[in-house]
Amino acid sequence: AQSVTQPDIHITVSEGASLELRCNYSYGATPYLFWYVQSPGQGLQLLLKYFSGDTLVQGIKGFEAEFKRSQSSFNLRKPSVHWSDAAEYFCAVVNGGATNKLIFGTGTLLAVQP
Amino acid sequence: EPEVTQTPSHQVTQMGQEVILRCVPISNHLYFYWYRQILGQKVEFLVSFYNNEISEKSEIFDDQFSVERPDGSNFTLKIRSTKLEDSAMYFCASSEEQGWETQYFGPGTRLLVL
Numbered sequence: 001a002q003s004v005t006q007p008d009i010h011i012t013v014s015e016g017a018s019l020e021l022r023c024n025y026s027y028g029a030t031p032y033l034f035w036y037v038q039s040p041g042q043g044l045q046l047l048l049k050y051f052s053g054d055t056l057v058q059g060i061k062g063f064e065a066e067f068k069r070s071q072s073s074f075n076l077r078k079p080s081v082h083w084s085d086a087a088e089y090f091c092a093v094v095n096g097g098a099t100n101k102l103i104f105g106t107g108t109l110l111a112v113q114p
Numbered sequence: 115e116p117e118v119t120q121t122p123s124h125q126v127t128q129m130g131q132e133v134i135l136r137c138v139p140i141s142n143h144l145y146f147y148w149y150r151q152i153l154g155q156k157v158e159f160l161v162s163f164y165n166n167e168i169s170e171k172s173e174i175f176d177d178q179f180s181v182e183r184p185d186g187s188n189f190t191l192k193i194r195s196t197k198l199e200d201s202a203m204y205f206c207a208s209s210e211e212q213g214w215e216t217q218y219f220g221p222g223t224r225l226l227v228l
Contacts, residue, residue, distance in 0.1 A: 043221035
């Protein structure tokens with residue numbers, strides 16, 4: 001069965017520092033991968049997505065993610081974190097079944113310290 | 115920018131009561147979804163809906179749950195007799211097509227069952 005693993009439950013970085021959030025997936029075929037962000041009291045906002053082609057995907061708010069098939073990973077990166085990036089980040093894969101439901105990881109809670 | 119809206123933002127109910135959660139998907143979207151997130155856990159798929167019928171449902175979506183698109187704009191989730199374990203954040207999502215099309219999420223309804 002398809003699954004997504006986000007090994008880091010909680011990460012704290014300093015403002016201005018670089019960030020990498022890990023995501024590993026289990027999927028038999030070429031996956032469709034997504035990163036969503038959830039700010040406190042808000043819904044899920046799409047940061048970026050990978051379907052095919054260039055393995056380095058650019059998203060909103062200065063985020064990017066790299067698809068590495070050999071490692072079954074889709075890690076999210078940002079070169080310089082801003083305090084407003086504090087939120088919970090979810091990696092997800094499309095199931096590919098009848099309706100292509102999203103299968104989410106458990107999320108990584110990002111804290112940004114001054 | 116069009117967005118998915120949900121009402122109410124918060125709902126408190128007594129165990130055994132019926133609740134209806136409402137969603138207005140993006141107007142030209144054809145596929146509709148409900149997900150839920152129990153506090154501290156991952157976002158889980160509940161049900162998908164297309165062409166006025168359920169396309170897929172998870173094992174969570176038992177007989178206590180139902181969905182409906184009563185008119186051209188609203189999409190509702192009804193829980194007939196709420197249980198304590200139904201307490202969660204419920205997210206509605208919609209997409210223009212299925213497959214790899216992005217699902218756009220609403221801000222969620224936080225349901226508390228006492």
